[in-house]
Each structure stands twice: as C-alpha cells, then as structure tokens.
Amino acid sequence: MTPTPLKQLAHMMGSQTFSEAHAALVCRGVSTDSRTVQPGDCFFALTGERDGHQYVARALEQGATCAVVSRPCHGLDNPGAPLIQVPDTLGALARCAQTYRRQGQYTVVGITGSVGKTSTRWITAHCLKSKYRVHQSPKNFNNHIGLPMTLLTAGPTDEVIVAEMGSNAPGEIADLSHMAEPDVAVVTNAHAVHLEGFGCLEAVMREKISIGQGLKTSGPLFVNADIPALADLACVEYASPVLFGLNPYCDIPALNVTTLPNSSRATIHNTDLEIPLPGPGNVLNTLAAWAVCRHLGMSIETFAEAIKTLPPIAMRGETLTLDHLALICDCYNANPASMKNALAILDSQAKPDQRCVFVAGDMAELGPDSEALHEALGSDIACSRVNLLIAVGPLSGIAAQNAQAKTNKRLQIECFEDTMSACAALKSLIQAGDLILVKGSRSARLERAVDVLKSLSFDV
Known part of the structure; x- marks a missing residue:
C-alpha cells in the first residue's frame, strides 16, 4: 500500500469522523485479521463469524496505526485511540479500495470463471513480470473481502494488478467489477458450480459475463469460445467480446494441442509453446493469459520464454x-x-x-x-x-x-x-x-x- 495519512484514508472511505489528533499518522498496509496485523496497518473491524470490534485493542497493541470501526470496541479503554468511524466497515473497505484503485496509476486485469481463474491469474501474473512490476491476488482473494485487500495491498511501484473475482450468488461479480474497474477482463469458462446460489447454468453464465459491467470503456473482454452458450451470451450483452479457445476460427486460437504426462504443447500465435502444466484446461488458461499479455504489449517470444519458468501452483494439480x-x-x-x-x-x-x-x-x-x-x-x-x-x-x-x-x-x-x-x-x-x-x-x-x-x- 502507498503510505497514506489517516485523514486521507478516512476521506477515501467517505468518513469525516476520525481522531483529529492522529490525522497525520501514516498507514502503510491494511488488515482484517488481528492475528496477522503488522506495524503500520489500518485494521478494519469486520463482522462475520467473529466480530472484529472485539479485537481492535489487540490490533492496536500489535502496532496497527489505526482501526476502522462502526461501534464501540470491546476492551478498548483509550478514548483517544486512533479510530475512523464509519456506518459499515465492510462497505468502507470496498469504498476505500475503489478510491485507492482510481488514484493509482495501475492497469487492472480482472479474471473470473467457474474453473481455472486462479491458474489463469497465476500464469498471467508470472508472464507479465517479464515486462511489468506486477501485484496479484494473494492465494484466492477473490470475494468482497479478498478483492479490496488485493487492490489495497498494491504498492506505489506496482504497474499491473492481476485480480481474481469469484461469486456464490447473483450480483457479486458485477459489484466486484465496479469496485476494481478492470482495464482488461477475462471469463475463463462457466460450468455447473455454486448451483445452490444460482439455480441453473444460465444464471452462472450471466454472473461470469457480468465482469464486463465495470470494465473500462476501451478495455477488452476475453471470453472462452469453447462454450458456445457462454460466447453467444457475451456477444449479446457486449458489443465486441474477444473470443479465445481451441476452435481455429475464434479470435485467439490454440492449435495442435497435445497433452503430455506433466506438460502440454500448443501452437499459439504461430509459435509452438511448451506449457509446464498438464491437461487441456491449462492450455486454455495459458491461452487466456496470452490474450491479456498480448493486449498489454508483450511479444509471443517473450511470453514463450516466460511460460517455460512457470512454477507449480500449490494444491491445484x-x-x-x-x-x-x-x-x-x-x-x-x-x-x-x-x-x-x-x-x-x-x-x-x-x-x-x-x-x-x-x-x-x-x-x-x-x-x-x-x-x-x-x-x-x-x-x-x-x-x-x-x-x-x-x-x-x-x-x-x-x-x-x-x-x-x-x-x-x-x-x-x-x-x-x-x-x-x-x-x-x-x-x-x-x-x-x-x-x-x-x-x-x-x-x-x-x-x-x-x-x-x-x-x-x-x-x-
């Protein structure tokens, strides 16, 4: 996070109620977990299975610069504690992240899909590091808490943020997209997942495609063409989605695909690639990553060299x-x-x-x-x-x-x-x-x- 004075941070989340005596204190990070607070963090007291307001005192003792709260805090006896008062701490986190993203000179890549979004994010970020300073979602930080944390932890020297967006119910991807305002968006696929929240596959497809709602006007929406219903829906909802897939007639195809025991091979952009990940799914993930990298000015030669050094993803194949x-x-x-x-x-x-x-x-x-x-x-x-x-x-x-x-x-x-x-x-x-x-x-x-x-x- 770019070092930010408490007063400015409060204004970023729409709060005018904060400790004036601490207005000049500088925050250098954010946290929602008192167990992992680092000195200089701004601690957001979120309410979930546990109420973060019960841990504000501990967070401040561990070096947090300030805490964002919506009500009195258990065990906090210091009336002059550096607090920012807001009506809703989760809403404040989202608003702060959106403002931070707008103020920074970042290119944001948003990735969603039923399967492969973490792998696609991992491949994309790894390859982009050959050309840019890249910040990516830690682990699978892809929900209403994880995405703002991803945005807010981008540093002042970072150039590209590669962010996942996940969903369990209708409307969540659109909200995340409006928060992140991606310059580039990717839909890896849409399958029968989280049906408890969506009810049917068409609803899942509509949810994934809604990543385009927050997309910058000039930004491309890359969509998997190997799922015809998904591609058709994207073409109805958006003017000109860019289609990628194994079909040779789509905009960005992968040809001559071969699956080996521990790797894959494919011809992409007239270049034979050796992909150090097995399975046809990882060919499509790599193709989506190439679509992003090409849009951001990377040559296929640079991409091909970068993909060779891709490290494995823990617990994902x-x-x-x-x-x-x-x-x-x-x-x-x-x-x-x-x-x-x-x-x-x-x-x-x-x-x-x-x-x-x-x-x-x-x-x-x-x-x-x-x-x-x-x-x-x-x-x-x-x-x-x-x-x-x-x-x-x-x-x-x-x-x-x-x-x-x-x-x-x-x-x-x-x-x-x-x-x-x-x-x-x-x-x-x-x-x-x-x-x-x-x-x-x-x-x-x-x-x-x-x-x-x-x-x-x-x-x-």
Whole structure:
C-alpha cells in the first residue's frame, strides 16, 4: 500500500469522523485479521463469524496505526485511540479500495470463471513480470473481502494488478467489477458450480459475463469460445467480446494441442509453446493469459520464454514425487468440470501397468442437481484409469455406486464418512508405485490426506 495519512484514508472511505489528533499518522498496509496485523496497518473491524470490534485493542497493541470501526470496541479503554468511524466497515473497505484503485496509476486485469481463474491469474501474473512490476491476488482473494485487500495491498511501484473475482450468488461479480474497474477482463469458462446460489447454468453464465459491467470503456473482454452458450451470451450483452479457445476460427486460437504426462504443447500465435502444466484446461488458461499479455504489449517470444519458468501452483494439480509414490495434489476445490479435467490428467500420467488411485471428496454447493452430478462423476471414473477409488463423504459415495455399476473393469472401492476416517485407512490401502489423485471441494479438507500420503514409507 502507498503510505497514506489517516485523514486521507478516512476521506477515501467517505468518513469525516476520525481522531483529529492522529490525522497525520501514516498507514502503510491494511488488515482484517488481528492475528496477522503488522506495524503500520489500518485494521478494519469486520463482522462475520467473529466480530472484529472485539479485537481492535489487540490490533492496536500489535502496532496497527489505526482501526476502522462502526461501534464501540470491546476492551478498548483509550478514548483517544486512533479510530475512523464509519456506518459499515465492510462497505468502507470496498469504498476505500475503489478510491485507492482510481488514484493509482495501475492497469487492472480482472479474471473470473467457474474453473481455472486462479491458474489463469497465476500464469498471467508470472508472464507479465517479464515486462511489468506486477501485484496479484494473494492465494484466492477473490470475494468482497479478498478483492479490496488485493487492490489495497498494491504498492506505489506496482504497474499491473492481476485480480481474481469469484461469486456464490447473483450480483457479486458485477459489484466486484465496479469496485476494481478492470482495464482488461477475462471469463475463463462457466460450468455447473455454486448451483445452490444460482439455480441453473444460465444464471452462472450471466454472473461470469457480468465482469464486463465495470470494465473500462476501451478495455477488452476475453471470453472462452469453447462454450458456445457462454460466447453467444457475451456477444449479446457486449458489443465486441474477444473470443479465445481451441476452435481455429475464434479470435485467439490454440492449435495442435497435445497433452503430455506433466506438460502440454500448443501452437499459439504461430509459435509452438511448451506449457509446464498438464491437461487441456491449462492450455486454455495459458491461452487466456496470452490474450491479456498480448493486449498489454508483450511479444509471443517473450511470453514463450516466460511460460517455460512457470512454477507449480500449490494444491491445484501440483504433481509431487514421493517415496515410491506419485501424487497429483488438486484438493483446493472441485466441481464437475474440474473433476473431469483432473481425471484426464491422471490418465495421461499413468504408466501402462501402474495402479491408479483416486481419493475423491464431495463436490460442494451443487444444489438440487448434486446427486445427479455425482452420479455423472461416477460414470467418468468408470471410464478412467482409476483402479482404486477412495470415496470420502456421502456424495462421493453416490459417485462410487455409479462407478461400480458402469465400469467394465476391476475397480476396488472404499467408502468413508469423512477425511479423518479415510486418513486412518490410507496406510493399509496404498501400495508402492501407485499414482494417486487427491481432489475434492475445500470443505472436505483433503490436504490432510495429502499430509498422510507424504508421510508413508515402503520397504521395497
């Protein structure tokens, strides 16, 4: 964050009520968590599962320059404490971020989509660093709290902000887009996710496309053309979206796509690229990143060199070589499309005689279609190289039942109520030489299974 006096910060969030005695104090960062406050931070007392007003005193003790509050604070006995009073602390955070973005000389790239937005953000930011000073969303800071934190933590020397925008209900992407006012926007795709909040796939598509509502007038909207209904909707809602995809007739195509065990190849802009990420989904993520980089003045030669040094993304298709095991760790989130892509990666990495294990967690927030979508996952598993299915959770159990019914091969199935019970059984189920895919929604906490797998040893 650019160092900002308390008085100016208060005005940025629309407040005239602050401690005049501390008006010249300078804030150098922002925080919403008293456990991670750094000296010089402005602490926003947000109300959620915990009320941030109960932790204002602790934040100030840890060195916060000031705190943004909407009511009296528990345990704060100092009447002269450096406070900024607002009606709504979350609204103040959003307004402050929007003002900060407008005052800065930043180019903002906004990325949304049901699948691949984190990977696309990661690839885009990595490649843009060859040409610009880049700030990107920490982890998956993509909601009404994460996005303003992303904007406000951009430094004075940064030139480009690459920001994710996520949504669980209609209207959220439009609000985030109006806050960030992106110069460039990307829709990676739209699939049957968060159906509890949206109800149907068309509503998901409309939500993703709404990232264009806050887009700067001259900015491009890049949309995945491989989902025709999504591309058609974009063409109806906006004058001239730029379409990318595997179709050779779209505006920005990827051709000659080849999926290898640990990488992919594609011809983009008449140049053969080696992409150090497996799976067809990552080709599209890379293509979206190229669309952004090209718009911002990068040559395909520079992009091709940058993509070679792309580091892996933790828990998102990360391939780990362990003691006599190979592990595909993709347990940050899951939905039908990403599950299908992960199974394709498993199939591509499997050696001819290698046993393939799938530790599958439930796919969350799929609404009334949840059981049917898990049955469809079972069909995908039946058609894959999976030999041992470890189903974690009741919905994964539905997938397991359908996989057993649809398969024409020997498929061992073990079902568990939760991750902890599955972890207790892993040592007896896993064999040396296995290729293991671990994937499920965040709520399944399958990273615990990954930790157990990392600890296994074998007498070979």
